[in-house]
Amino acid sequence: MPEITDTMATTIENPVSGIDQSSGNFKYDMTYDFDAGTGLNERTVDYISSVKKEAPWIRDFRQSALKQFFAKPLPTHWASKDLENINFDKIRYYLSQGLKPKRTWAEVPEDIKRTFERLGIPEQERKFLAGVEAQFDSEAAYSNIKEAVSKQGVIFMNSTEGLREHPEIFRKFFGKVIPTGDNKFSALNSAVFSGGSFIYVPPGVKVSHPLQAYFRINAENFGQFERTLIICDEGSELTYMEGCTAPKFSTATLHSAVVELVALKGAKIQYITVQNWSSNVFNLVTKRGLAHEEAEIKWIDCNIGSRLTMKYPGVVLKGRKSRGEVISIALANDGQHQDTGAKMIHAADETTSTVVSKSISVGQGRATYRGVVHIPRHLKGCKNNTECDALLISTNSRTDTYPAITVRGDRHAVQHEASVSKVSAEQIFYMQQRGLTEGQAMSLSVNGFINDLARQFPMEYSVELKRLIDLEMEGSVG
Amino acid sequence: MAGAAPAKPAAADILGGFTPEVFARHLASQAAHPAWWLERKRSAYARFESLPMPSRTDEGWRFSNIAGINLGGFLPAQGDATPPAAAALAIPTAATLTFRNGRLAGSAPLSASLTAKGVIASTLSDALARHPDLLREHFMAQPQKLGSAKFAALHEAFIEDGAFIHVPRGVEAGSPIVVVHEVSGAGAAVFPHTLVIAEENSRVAVVDHFVSADTSRQFACGANDLYAGHGARIAYAAAQAWSQEALSLQFNSTVVRRDARVQSLNVHLGGRQARHESLSQLQAPGGFSEMLAITIATGAREYDQRTLQIHQAPNTKSDLLYKNALLDQSRTIFSGLIIVDPDAQKTDAYQSNRNLMLSDDAESNSLPGLEIQANDVRCTHGATSSRIDPEQEFYLKSRGIPPKAANELLIFGFFEEVLNRLESEELHAALRSLIRAHIHR
Numbered sequence: 001m002p003e004i005t006d007t008m009a010t011t012i013e014n015p016v017s018g019i020d021q022s023s024g025n026f027k028y029d030m031t032y033d034f035d036a037g038t039g040l041n042e043r044t045v046d047y048i049s050s051v052k053k054e055a056p057w058i059r060d061f062r063q064s065a066l067k068q069f070f071a072k073p074l075p076t077h078w079a080s081k082d083l084e085n086i087n088f089d090k091i092r093y094y095l096s097q098g099l100k101p102k103r104t105w106a107e108v109p110e111d112i113k114r115t116f117e118r119l120g121i122p123e124q125e126r127k128f129l130a131g132v133e134a135q136f137d138s139e140a141a142y143s144n145i146k147e148a149v150s151k152q153g154v155i156f157m158n159s160t161e162g163l164r165e166h167p168e169i170f171r172k173f174f175g176k177v178i179p180t181g182d183n184k185f186s187a188l189n190s191a192v193f194s195g196g197s198f199i200y201v202p203p204g205v206k207v208s209h210p211l212q213a214y215f216r217i218n219a220e221n222f223g224q225f226e227r228t229l230i231i232c233d234e235g236s237e238l239t240y241m242e243g244c245t246a247p248k249f250s251t252a253t254l255h256s257a258v259v260e261l262v263a264l265k266g267a268k269i270q271y272i273t274v275q276n277w278s279s280n281v282f283n284l285v286t287k288r289g290l291a292h293e294e295a296e297i298k299w300i301d302c303n304i305g306s307r308l309t310m311k312y313p314g315v316v317l318k319g320r321k322s323r324g325e326v327i328s329i330a331l332a333n334d335g336q337h338q339d340t341g342a343k344m345i346h347a348a349d350e351t352t353s354t355v356v357s358k359s360i361s362v363g364q365g366r367a368t369y370r371g372v373v374h375i376p377r378h379l380k381g382c383k384n385n386t387e388c389d390a391l392l393i394s395t396n397s398r399t400d401t402y403p404a405i406t407v408r409g410d411r412h413a414v415q416h417e418a419s420v421s422k423v424s425a426e427q428i429f430y431m432q433q434r435g436l437t438e439g440q441a442m443s444l445s446v447n448g449f450i451n452d453l454a455r456q457f458p459m460e461y462s463v464e465l466k467r468l469i470d471l472e473m474e475g476s477v478g
Numbered sequence: 479m480a481g482a483a484p485a486k487p488a489a490a491d492i493l494g495g496f497t498p499e500v501f502a503r504h505l506a507s508q509a510a511h512p513a514w515w516l517e518r519k520r521s522a523y524a525r526f527e528s529l530p531m532p533s534r535t536d537e538g539w540r541f542s543n544i545a546g547i548n549l550g551g552f553l554p555a556q557g558d559a560t561p562p563a564a565a566a567l568a569i570p571t572a573a574t575l576t577f578r579n580g581r582l583a584g585s586a587p588l589s590a591s592l593t594a595k596g597v598i599a600s601t602l603s604d605a606l607a608r609h610p611d612l613l614r615e616h617f618m619a620q621p622q623k624l625g626s627a628k629f630a631a632l633h634e635a636f637i638e639d640g641a642f643i644h645v646p647r648g649v650e651a652g653s654p655i656v657v658v659h660e661v662s663g664a665g666a667a668v669f670p671h672t673l674v675i676a677e678e679n680s681r682v683a684v685v686d687h688f689v690s691a692d693t694s695r696q697f698a699c700g701a702n703d704l705y706a707g708h709g710a711r712i713a714y715a716a717a718q719a720w721s722q723e724a725l726s727l728q729f730n731s732t733v734v735r736r737d738a739r740v741q742s743l744n745v746h747l748g749g750r751q752a753r754h755e756s757l758s759q760l761q762a763p764g765g766f767s768e769m770l771a772i773t774i775a776t777g778a779r780e781y782d783q784r785t786l787q788i789h790q791a792p793n794t795k796s797d798l799l800y801k802n803a804l805l806d807q808s809r810t811i812f813s814g815l816i817i818v819d820p821d822a823q824k825t826d827a828y829q830s831n832r833n834l835m836l837s838d839d840a841e842s843n844s845l846p847g848l849e850i851q852a853n854d855v856r857c858t859h860g861a862t863s864s865r866i867d868p869e870q871e872f873y874l875k876s877r878g879i880p881p882k883a884a885n886e887l888l889i890f891g892f893f894e895e896v897l898n899r900l901e902s903e904e905l906h907a908a909l910r911s912l913i914r915a916h917i918h919r
Binding site: 077078377378390392393394395396397398399400401402403404405406407408409410411412413414415416417418419420421422 | 535536537540541820823833835836837838839840841842843844845846847848849850851852853854855856857858859860861862863864865
């Protein structure tokens with residue numbers, strides 16, 4: 001089990017909450033061969049498209065998306081006013097190292113390896129992981145698909161390569177689950193996307209090892225706009241993991257990804273995210289899956305970092321008996337707003353969906369659950385179950401719940417429940433009596449609160465999660 | 479960032495029949511009242527004129543049929559001398575006030591002993607002359623936080639008269655004081671109002687009964703203010719049975735002071751489109767607000783209920799239970815929010831919305847919300863939408879009970895949980911029979 005001893009030992013930078021943010025505090029000088037400058041206009045988009053040597057249809061797609069981005073207002077009539085603090089003119093929209101994606105570990109540059117070292121993943125484990133694609137700024141700097149996986153016919157590459165080499169597969173689904181104009185930020189991503197994964201799993205193939213990718217932001221004022229499209233053909237199965245940590249910057253930075261999943265008949269996709277951007281990042285992500293007949297899509301979404309996260313993973317249940325699930329964990333500390341949730345759109349008979357959300361607010365942190373459950377007319381036998389639990393640690397912590405549930409017809413069962421509570425003083429007292437410090441007791445208690453969800457993560461992730469919660473809870477009491 | 483500005487709507491769309499000329503006529507008819515009252519009306523009318531109509535992007539109107547909120551074709555109701563047509567609720571009463579088209583049309587006064595104790599069950603007109611200070615302090619004194627500021631201003635501008643109920647310190651008013659608000663005539667607009675002030679440690683029960691004398695298209699824009707002083711108890715019930723063609727907008731404000739308890743139940747049966755906004759402010763420790771509602775939605779009707787429970791002090795409690803039975807092509811919207819202010823520790827708040835779906839074409843929308851800024855609280859909410867428990871349905875079928883009768887039994891079973899919260903057996907029975915009559919109409 002990995003231990004990040006060096007980060008544990010560093011000085012605590014945030015005296016209010018006692019969070020050790022220095023673990024993300026590293027940044028390497030890079031020589032950016034390709035840089036689109038700051039700000040956004042048609043030329044930026046053309047530049048990105050040219051550098052990537054894209055087909056004309058992609059360039060047109062980007063340009064039309066840009067128009068939609070400019071036309072759409074910020075959603076501040078319901079969302080946080082903090083969005084108005086994003087200065088779109090100061091953001092760099094494209095940055096590439098000019099490195100070709102690497103195939104073997106030996107070819108990966110030393111500095112990037114050092115970054116991995118700081119992430120605390122031992123070499124042993126890296127090799128064990130099925131395929132690691134680490135996005136270093138805009139382009140995938142390292143990409144390794146386990147031999148067995150490619151032998152199974154799985155395509156796993158970055159989005160640029162995917163669109164270039166397999167347009168016949170990806171073009172059909174690209175931008176179909178999340179249309180460009182879905183929201184202002186999906187339009188932005190569609191205009192300037194780079195990086196991200198494209199995965200195709202052939203019929204009946206069960207990918208036994210989870211595919212994994214780490215994303216990092218590594219330049220001042222630089223936003224990351226990765227685009228991920230995963231297609232699981234009939235009866236196939238895939239688990240994909242995405243984790244991110246980011247260095248600490250002085251000015252705000254923007255991350256706006258679009259992730260589209262397509263599960264064809266009987267396929268199963270599980271998409272796991274652990275988000276730990278530094279606390280100056282705006283993380284505005286659109287994630288949605290399309291589940292065909294008897295298919296299953298499960299989002300496991302864990303948000304610990306960032307200044308403002310707005311992310312509502314969704315499943316469109318298009319085929320009969322399809323299933324959608326969102327498991328969401330959010331931890332909001334001082335200065336953070338985790339605005340997360342789920343969208344379940346039922347569009348066929350006998351579809352079922354489940355949402356379980358647990359949030360923890362520490363200090364002046366704010367955690368928000370926002371959800372949509374939609375069951376339109378003339379369907380039968382749809383079920384949804386939603387549970388939202390919020391834990392408030394400090395006297396001035398804040399939590400909100402804003403679900404919207406629409407049900408038409410009398411042949412469905414929909415249930416929503418939410419509760420808000422604090423850590424039991426008796427539990428803490430008991431543990432302190434047994435010799436634990438208040439901080440340790442608090443940490444145990446919080447880990448207990450999310451334990452049943454954390455157990456659903458792959459082992460490395462749940463260990464990482466536990467460690468992150470320990471770090472967040474240090475000094476949060478008193 | 480905003481897109482192209484929408485074309486400016488015509489004045490008729492914003493004002494409907496409530497034009498400056500119509501307002502001037504109304505104001506002239508109120509000339510006998512004090513100057514401050516007329517001034518309030520003037521400023522309310524100015525607010526009504528300047529505030530925009532609700533739009534699709536207003537969160538407070540999410541899912542509402544905004545096109546249905548059309549003020550065109552309505553005019554303030556004229557006085558109507560025909561005797562009230564409504565069948566009275568079969569309950570013992572302490573007093574009755576009957577308003578027809580906004581004007582007092584009949585009353586059964588309080589007993590001499592209650593009058594001697596200082597209890598008042600009278601009209602706003604009367605109170606304007608005799609208790610202006612109480613009126614100034616409590617009439618429409620609370621903020622409009624749920625989206626209808628424009629229509630609340632319309633109410634204040636055009637209100638003709640209303641009920642004024644005042645119970646002095648330590649007095650118990652006994653049986654309910656019943657206020658009947660009746661409207662007649664096509665295109666008539668009424669602005670019913672019931673103001674209840676329960677002073678320290680007093681106790682009062684009030685029933686509002688809203689009825690139409692005919693089945694035409696009418697507009698009711700009503701409000702009620704409930705104020706429970708320290709240790710006071712108010713039991714309030716409203717039965718809304720406007721014409722099936724009516725547009726109804728109703729705003730409730732409840733203020734709960736130290737150790738006071740308020741229970742309010744709203745039964746919604748009438749209207750083509752009815753919106754009810756209910757705001758409970760728990761202002762001092764020990765306060766408790768119980769908010770109950772029953773809705774039977776039939777035909778293509780829409781019932782839009784918006785609630786807000788604000789806990790402004792520590793150790794307060796609120797409990798909301800809204801139940802909707804949906805038939806035919808009806809729609810319901812429940813949007814509730816619990817706000818716990820930063821210092822309101824030890825808050826105990828509950829919010830529950832249950833939708834019983836009885837038709838394949840009905841649609842329920844639930845938006846149960848929480849905004850919590852204190853950590854030592856117990857706050858939960860729940861929303862469900864489903865059909866009758868199939869086992870119960872099967873049981874009734876197997877006993878040979880016809881589907882229609884079975885449905886009715888199940889609807890009453892569903893509502894019983896709410897009605898059982900009422901303290902008065904008589905009111906419970908009277909509301910049951912009102913609901914039964916509505917189902918069998």
